Amino acid sequence: MIKDVLANMNARMDKTIEALRREYQRVRTGRASTSLLDEVKVDYYGNLSPLSQVATLAVPEARTITISPWENKMIPIIEKAILNANLGLTPANDGKQIRLNLPPLTEERRKDIVKQLKKDGEDAKVALRNIRREAIDELKKLEKEKQISEDELKRAEKEVQDFTNTHVAKVDEVFAHKEKEVMEV
Template sequence: MPKTVLSDMKTHMEKTVAVLKAEFQKVRTGRASTAILDSVKMDYYGNPTPISQIATLAIPEPRMITITPWEAKQISVIEKAIFNANIGLTPSNDGKSIRLSLPPLTEERRREIVKDLKKMAEDNRVALRNIRRDAIDRLKKLEKDKSITEDELKKYEKEVQDNTKSFEIKIDEAMTNKEKEVMEV
C-alpha cells in the first residue's frame, strides 16, 4: 500500500515537471521555435485545428518561422488565426507561405521573461510540495489504520522528501537552462 502512495506521488511529480518544461518551450526567446505556434488553432473545415497539422513549419533563419500550408487557400485563414492568437508576431504573406519574423528582445523584455519563468517555476515547486503533503497525509492515514508502523512511516516520509528534493532540482535545472537561453543575446 505505501508503495502505491509513493508511485502515485512520483507520477504526479513527473507530470508536474513535464508540464513546466512544456510551458517553458512556449516562452519566446531570442531564437525562433515552432512551439510558439502550438497554442494557435485555426478553423479548418469547421474544426479548431493546430497549424502544425495543416501546414509545414520551418525555421530557415534563427529569427524566422515559415509556415507553408498544404492547401494554398488556407493561407488567409492561418494568417487570421495568428493575428487573433495575440502571440506578438505579425505574419507576412507571399502567396505561397507565411513568414513570422521574431524581433530581437530588449534587455528589459528579457528580464521580464525571466521573472515570468521564475514565477512559473515557483508555482510548480508549490505544486510539488502539495503533492508531497498529500502523499505524507496518505502515509499517516495508513499508520493510523495500523497498516504500517511508525518506523515505516518515518522511512517512507524520508523517501517522499528525497523524491521531492530530486524533482525540485529538476525544476531548478530547467529554470536555469531556460534563463540562460532567454538572456543569451
C-alpha cells in the same frame, strides 16, 4: 501500500515537471521555434485544427519561422489565427507561404520573461510541495489504521522528502536552462 503511495507521488511529480517544460517551450526566446505556434488553432472546414495539421512549419533561420499551408486558400485564415493568438508576431505572406520574423528581444523584455519563468517555476515547486503533503497525509492515514508501523512511516516520510528534493532540483535545473536561453543575445 507504501510503494503505491510513493509510486503515485513520483508519477504526479514527474507530470508536474513535464508540464513546466511544456510551458517553458511556449515562451519566446531570442531564437525562432515552431513550438511558439503549438497553441494556434485554425478554422479548417469548420473544425478548429492545430496549425501543424494544416501546414508545414519550418525554421530556416534563427529568427524566422515559415509556414507553408497545404492549400493556398488557407493563407488568410492562418494569418488571422496567428494575429488572434496574441503572440506579438506579424505574419507576412508571398502568396505561397507565410513568414514570421521574430524581432530581437530588448533587455527589459528579457528580464520580464525571466520574471515570468521564475513565477512558473515557483508555482511548480508549490505543486510539488502539495503532492508531498498529500503523500504524507496518506502515509499517516495508513499508520493510523495500523497498516504500517511508526518506523515504516518515518522511513517513508524520509523517502517522500528525498523524492521532493530531487524534483525541486529538477525544477531549478529546467528554470536555469531556460533563463540562460532567454538571456542569450
